[in-house]
């Protein structure tokens with residue numbers, strides 16, 4: 310019987326904390342004979358030794374107290390006050406070789422997802438009445454996990470926007486001083502496009518609110534899952550046959566997934582993801598709308614942020630896993646949160662290194678110093694993360710853009726960026742934020758990966774960070790003190806490496822100016 314059921318049944322009969330304690334102890338002991346501990350293939354990894362039983366009684370009791378009291382009265386956990394998390398899930402990573410199944414069963418926890426490529430990371434559903442604090446404490450105290458943590462909530466990083474239409478100047482790509490801006494405060498896109506404007510073979514995952522895949526300036530550049538197209542043995546179109554043709558757990562996942570609902574088709578009910586997608590890769594030279602940094606690219610839409618721009622770590626991880634499995638080489642993460650450092654999200658991003666995936670993350674819109682107040686995932690110290698601040702049409706750091714001399718890599722245009730919008734197939738809108746700066750860098754990464762296919766992810770990132778425009782406004786505000794310059798980045802020599810391009814480099818500190826050799 311699930312622990313929660315045992316405790317809930319007993320709850321009605323208890324009328325004092327002391328009695329609760331005694332009764333719980335009894336109930337716990339009742340479950341502590343050897344026959345009642347489920348095992349499977351030497352499960353629990355430690356056998357049923359006496360010290361283990363004692364430890365088990367302790368955390369069993371601990372969990373029970375959390376269930377009854379409904380709060381973290383005796384918890385040793387100390388989540389930041391601004392850390393929001395889902396109340397129905399936690400994430401745990403077992404010690405290598407340990408099967409947590411018997412423990413899950415005993416506690417009434419349901420295994421929702423498991424990720425072998427992320428060290429066996431698991432997403433667990435709590436039983437009715439259990440608290441996150443209690444569940445995390447029980448797993449931590451079990452001695453069977455590397456960590457257990459809440460499923461924190463993250464948010465889209467768009468600053469308050471003043472939406473308007475009519476000014477079609479994409480100043481970030483080419484600034485000729487429109488609207489009083491500073492000429493050439495841009496990424497020199499037209500000059501770059503003389504060198505390269507297509508990344509048709511590169512899959513870029515937009516892990517966000519979804520993407521309006523039918524938008525006139527995006528449809529031709531949406532990634533299409535090859536295993537969910539064509540016709541099945543009954544002659545039906547695999548895109549709509551209601552069958553999971555490639556057995557990946559998602560029915561008809563043609564352009565991506567909705568990890569919130571666990572379904573294979575997604576819509577953007579917010580707009581943020583569609584906007585990001587347009588900056589990366591709105592179709593170029595098609596006589597409509599805007600133009601992405603890459604004219605041709607494959608945009609994979611992985612939705613985990615809801616209609617108000619909130620999403621959970623567990624759903625972000627599901628998107629990361631999907632993107633890697635489906636061959637994405639660059640990921641756009643225009644979201645984040647302050648507070649607790651999530652080990653599971655860090656593990657998920659680290660797992661991308663072996664597949665050579667670059668993870669580009671927004672740094673936040675509160676004018677904060679991320680060196681002293683980290684914003685994750687941008688602030689994780691992983692060498693496949695590029696953290697992006699926002700610049701203006703004057704080549705200033707946007708005053709609301711976060712910064713960090715050691716935790717932010719470079720700047721890119723992020724103020725008043727025009728791109729595709731989700732309301733109709735012909736709608737465009739201005740938005741501002743590090744969310745809008747990030748996809749400029751993602752588009753650049755896509756073009757770089759296409760132009761230098763034998764480069765490792767670190768070599769691509771080094772090209773990005775070493776061939777740039779130094780800005781006084783970013784000096785001391787980020788690692789490189791520079792703004793993206795697409796033309797310079799694409800002008801580098803061919804790689805001298807003989808590697809496959811998917812190999813990973815060593816885990817190192819974020820690149821320093823000395824390593825990068827600024828021009």
Ligand SMILES: [Ca+2]
Nearest residue numbers: 484493495497
């Ligand atoms: Ca220019």
Ligand SMILES: [Ca+2]
Nearest residue numbers: 553555557559
């Ligand atoms: Ca499928």
Ligand SMILES: [Ca+2]
Nearest residue numbers: 547552554561
């Ligand atoms: Ca199908």
Ligand SMILES: [Ca+2]
Nearest residue numbers: 592597598599
């Ligand atoms: Ca266009």
